[in-house]
Amino acid sequence: MKYKRQNNFKSSSNIFGRIWFSMRMFLFNVLSFGPLPAHIAFIMDGNRRYSKKHNSKEDTGHNAGFSSLISTLQYCYELGVKYVTVYAFSIDNFKRKPDEVRSLMNLLKEKIDELLEETSVINKYDIRVNFWGELNLLTEPVRLAAKKAMTVTGKNTGPVLSVCVAYTSTHEILHAVQESCANVNKMLAERYSNECINSAEGLVSVADLEQHLYSGSCPEPDIVVRTSGETRLSNFLLWQTPYCHLQNPGALWPEFSLWHLVWSILQYQRAYSSLQERRMRSKKTY
Amino acid sequence: MNVILYDTKGVLKKYMASSELFCNARTTCFDADRRTVTLLLHGDQITIELLSFSDNKEIISKAANFLCSRQLKSNLLASNKIEAVYTDTDLLNALKMAGCGGLQPDLLLVYGPARCHLGFPAWRLRYTEIMYMGPLKSMKHGAIVKAIYDFSNRNKN
Numbered sequence: 001m002k003y004k005r006q007n008n009f010k011s012s013s014n015i016f017g018r019i020w021f022s023m024r025m026f027l028f029n030v031l032s033f034g035p036l037p038a039h040i041a042f043i044m045d046g047n048r049r050y051s052k053k054h055n056s057k058e059d060t061g062h063n064a065g066f067s068s069l070i071s072t073l074q075y076c077y078e079l080g081v082k083y084v085t086v087y088a089f090s091i092d093n094f095k096r097k098p099d100e101v102r103s104l105m106n107l108l109k110e111k112i113d114e115l116l117e118e119t120s121v122i123n124k125y126d127i128r129v130n131f132w133g134e135l136n137l138l139t140e141p142v143r144l145a146a147k148k149a150m151t152v153t154g155k156n157t158g159p160v161l162s163v164c165v166a167y168t169s170t171h172e173i174l175h176a177v178q179e180s181c182a183n184v185n186k187m188l189a190e191r192y193s194n195e196c197i198n199s200a201e202g203l204v205s206v207a208d209l210e211q212h213l214y215s216g217s218c219p220e221p222d223i224v225v226r227t228s229g230e231t232r233l234s235n236f237l238l239w240q241t242p243y244c245h246l247q248n249p250g251a252l253w254p255e256f257s258l259w260h261l262v263w264s265i266l267q268y269q270r271a272y273s274s275l276q277e278r279r280m281r282s283k284k285t286y
Numbered sequence: 287m288n289v290i291l292y293d294t295k296g297v298l299k300k301y302m303a304s305s306e307l308f309c310n311a312r313t314t315c316f317d318a319d320r321r322t323v324t325l326l327l328h329g330d331q332i333t334i335e336l337l338s339f340s341d342n343k344e345i346i347s348k349a350a351n352f353l354c355s356r357q358l359k360s361n362l363l364a365s366n367k368i369e370a371v372y373t374d375t376d377l378l379n380a381l382k383m384a385g386c387g388g389l390q391p392d393l394l395l396v397y398g399p400a401r402c403h404l405g406f407p408a409w410r411l412r413y414t415e416i417m418y419m420g421p422l423k424s425m426k427h428g429a430i431v432k433a434i435y436d437f438s439n440r441n442k443n
Contacts, residue, residue, distance in 0.1 A: 181354040204350040235412040242405035271400035
């Protein structure tokens with residue numbers, strides 16, 4: 001399913017824009033002969049290196065990274081990818097210099113506000129925005145902006161953008177354990193007996209934990225792309241990615257373009273049958 | 287040196303005890319549940335841990351059950367019921383009790399038809415470098431040495 005193509009064609013302001021749009025659609029139609037991912041996750045690595053490479057301030061890299069995010073989102077949604085998840089800010093990133101953290105918080109607030117503008121990609125594609133992470137760690141303006149974005153876009157029926165801020169996968173798992181245990185406590189509060197407590201088995205199942213993950217309402221990612229050639233997942237979606245194709249293109253995030261996305265899809269299509277086979281096999285076993 | 291061997295179905299765990307490499311009593315020492323073995327090879331001590339898919343989500347679920355039942359017991363004894371706030375350390379200790387709280391590998395070499403971690407225990411994969419080595423049948427000593435060399439160079443830089 002592709003999202004609002006016609007609006008895109010009409011809104012392209014000049015002949016070159018329309019030609020570029022038509023070329024993209026042709027390319028995406030060719031790609032769609034093979035399996036397409038429903039969910040792509042991005043670790044947007046390389047903004048600071050981009051700034052250093054261009055001898056500019058760190059803000060330049062982050063701003064270029066945001067532009068890259070918007071164009072990548074547009075291409076994904078034109079292709080028909082329903083879910084996109086991005087790793088914007090890790091809990092570990094709070095250990096950076098206070099000035100840098102403050103600057104990143106200000107940038108986050110500014111970009112969240114931009115996302116909610118009338119002409120933004122969010123409104124163009126009727127995107128629902130989620131923010132996953134320990135939002136209480138964010139500064140108040142950012143937290144309020146994130147909550148506003150989730151409220152304003154909560155009823156949108158188009159594709160889903162999940163932004164991981166103040167997030168780590170281990171924290172997400174811990175949060176799921178916490179919530180599951182709190183649920184069990186509530187259920188057994190009036191009914192518990194020594195017999196229940198002595199048996200530790202079966203109080204919290206894998207399904208209970210999965211329900212309480214931030215990503216509970218989204219399917220598992222099909223592809224995780226980490227730019228800048230790094231091979232670590234850096235505590236991102238570790239639970240959700242057992243059969244996910246992991247890719248690490250060498251381009252820095254601000255340099256990630258349509259061609260990198262197309263190559264990513266082609267690599268996924270090549271690996272698709274073996275990943276699907278393993279996924280089906282694991283469902284039968286477990 | 288610590289080595290983890292992971293396969294999704296637990297085939298390695300099942301056949302470990304009968305393997306020639308592990309049967310030499312002078313150089314081999316199994317742990318209590320026969321999933322970790324310490325070898326003496328050419329004077330070097332190597333600990334090999336065998337993991338499978340069941341050591342990922344199911345073990346985290348077991349650890350959650352342990353924390354939950356501990357909280358219920360303490361609520362039973364206390365007059366005021368307190369909702370516990372768990373930390374990373376609590377969960378890590380619970381994972382150790384459940385049997386999968388070991389060290390996090392620095393480097394993961396993935397053999398298979400595609401680059402994915404196949405359900406390697408999530409809690410131990412946080413900052414691990416993941417290198418894809420190709421199909422298992424093409425495993426070569428030289429490629430492993432090169433992967434370790436590349437890893438060492440990357441860390442130096």
